[in-house]
Amino acid sequence: MxxxxxxxxxxxxxxxxxxxxxxxxxxxxxxxxxxxxxxxxxxxxxxxxxxxxxxxxxxxxxxxxxxxxxxHLKHEVKSLIWAIVVPIIFIIWLLLALMLEGGSIFQLR
Missing domain, CATH: 1.20.5 (Single alpha-helices involved in coiled-coils or other helix-helix interfaces)
Incomplete structure (x- = not known):
């Protein structure tokens, strides 16, 4: 056996x-x-x-x-980290742009 x-x-x-x-x-x-x-x-x-x-x-x-x-993201492959970080950077940029442009509407009046 x-x-x-x-x-x-x-x-x-x-x-x-x-x-x-x-x-x-x-x-x-x-x-x-x-x-x-x-x-x-x-x-x-x-x-x-x-x-x-x-x-x-x-x-x-x-x-x-x-x-x-x-x-445990820091233990992942770098391409996965970048696939998560890059969109977050663009979202932060979008939020900043929207806040700056949204605030300028009060300066035009």
Whole structure:
């Protein structure tokens, strides 16, 4: 009779891999640091376009970091990453153009 046991390169499939808590804490501290900077700028800087631009940039940085870490996008092939990032850049450009053009209607009157 044939032996139906399979050998999986020396690894026991019943073992649970150790948690990578260091990576989780690093991600937590990076996101907490960016958020702390955002809160600090909210109380220190005057309201205006520059402050709003900084908030948008920091929010995008956090969003890309979250997508890269928690959705594992940074481990994908580069063509998939670019296929996601390029349309997002065009959408951001479209939103900025619409806001700038939409605001100019009040200057014409």
């Amino acid at each position: 044939a032996d139906n046991t399979h050998h999986h390169s020396g690894h026991n499939t019943n073992e649970i891999p150790a948690a990578n808590t260091g990576k989780i804490w690093r991600t937590f501290w990076i996101l907490a640091g960016i958020t702390a900077i955002e809160f600090t700028l909210a109380y220190v800087m005057k309201a205006g376009g520059f402050r709003t631009s900084l908030f948008v940039i920091m929010t995008l940085v956090k969003a890309f970091y979250i997508v890269g870490e928690f959705m």
